[in-house]
Amino acid sequence: xxxxxxxxxxxxxxxxxxxxxxxxxxxxxxxxxxxxxxxxxxxxxxxxxxxxxxxxxxxxxxxxxxxxxxxxxxxxxxxxxxxxxxxxxxxxxxxxxxxxxxxxxxxxxxxxxxxxxxxxxxxxxxxxxxxxxxxxxxxxxxxxxxxxxxxxxxxxxxxxxxxxxxxxxxxxxxxxxxxxxxxxxxxxxxxxxxxxxxxxxxxxxxxxxxxxxxxxxxxxxxxxxxxxxxxxxxxxxxxxxxxxxxxxxxxxxxxxxxxxxxxxxxxxxxxxxxxxxxxxxxxxxxxxxxxxxxxxxxxxxxxxxxxxxxx
Numbered sequence: 510x511x512x513x514x515x516x517x518x519x520x521x522x523x524x525x526x527x528x529x530x531x532x533x534x535x536x537x538x539x540x541x542x543x544x545x546x547x548x549x550x551x552x553x554x555x556x557x558x559x560x561x562x563x564x565x566x567x568x569x570x571x572x573x574x575x576x577x578x579x580x581x582x583x584x585x586x587x588x589x590x591x592x593x594x595x596x597x598x599x600x601x602x603x604x605x606x607x608x609x610x611x612x613x614x615x616x617x618x619x620x621x622x623x624x625x626x627x628x629x630x631x632x633x634x635x636x637x638x639x640x641x642x643x644x645x646x647x648x649x650x651x652x653x654x655x656x657x658x659x660x661x662x663x664x665x666x667x668x669x670x671x672x673x674x675x676x677x678x679x680x681x682x683x684x685x686x687x688x689x690x691x692x693x694x695x696x697x698x699x700x701x702x703x704x705x706x707x708x709x710x711x712x713x714x715x716x717x718x719x720x721x722x723x724x725x726x727x728x729x730x731x732x733x734x735x736x737x738x739x740x741x742x743x744x745x746x747x748x749x750x751x752x753x754x755x756x757x758x759x760x761x762x763x764x765x766x767x768x769x770x771x772x773x774x775x776x777x778x779x780x781x782x783x784x785x786x787x788x789x790x791x792x793x794x795x796x797x798x799x800x801x802x803x804x805x806x807x808x809x810x811x812x813x814x815x816x817x818x819x820x
Contacts, residue, residue, distance in 0.1 A: 587740035
């Protein structure tokens with residue numbers, strides 16, 4: 510953020526305000542809601558930077574586009590710009606279809622459909638334009654066409670059936686009435702981090718009540734960084750501060766290597782401090798992980814934060 514609390518990319522001229530990152534003229538309400546908002550402006554910048562990186566990778570024919578598009582869509586959801594989130598996922602669907610990666614395209618389709626349905630259920634204003642649904646339908650139809658070339662694989666046949674049901678079932682793009690194929694892994698996005706945040710909160714509470722402080726610290730820290738990946742650093746730190754206060758063991762928390770690592774990751778994310786995330790990489794090696802899944806989740810978060818602030 511520049512001096513005065515405004516986004517560094519905000520440009521002003523006689524013709525009005527514009528965004529240097531997007532190269533677009535901005536309406537005054539958007540400037541007030543995002544460009545002059547210290548909480549929203551960094552999320553907006555992350556969303557468009559990730560979208561740009563994703564498009565660059567698509568232009569190069571690189572599958573590096575997929576994680577960038579996931580990051581972009583997740584940040585657009587945090588901004589409550591569901592139309593833009595769906596647009597980012599549609600880019601992924603179309604790119605995957607073109608490469609013949611139908612399973613990957615299906616993951617993106619399922620997540621975009623979920624965003625669309627949730628938005629409709631809440632009468633989200635960003636989905637009033639019918640072009641958003643039409644864009645998703647076209648991408649889904651292209652994915653069906655791509656899947657037809659691989660009909661010898663049973664999971665793909667199942668996928669075709671669900672896509673067709675989704676596209677033909679009306680405005681809500683409802684899911685087909687059948688069990689999801691176990692051969693398909695749901696895309697890692699906002700849903701995953703929201704689920705992880707709640708799971709880790711529940712585990713931290715259970716272990717604190719049982720007096721198993723070391724494990725409780727790790728679970729509480731994982732819940733906090735899950736909030737961070739949802740674009741809610743303030744909520745994550747507030748939660749962690751409350752857990753520390755309620756535990757009555759602030760010294761043990763502060764001395765725990767996982768707690769120190771978590772603070773470094775937050776500092777790196779919020780302040781875009783490369784030295785903090787580099788230090789976090791070193792501290793990560795000293796954490797006494799009890800479960801491999803927690804270690805991999807933490808590594809993934811750390812790598813994501815590093816990528817955000819260095820690329």
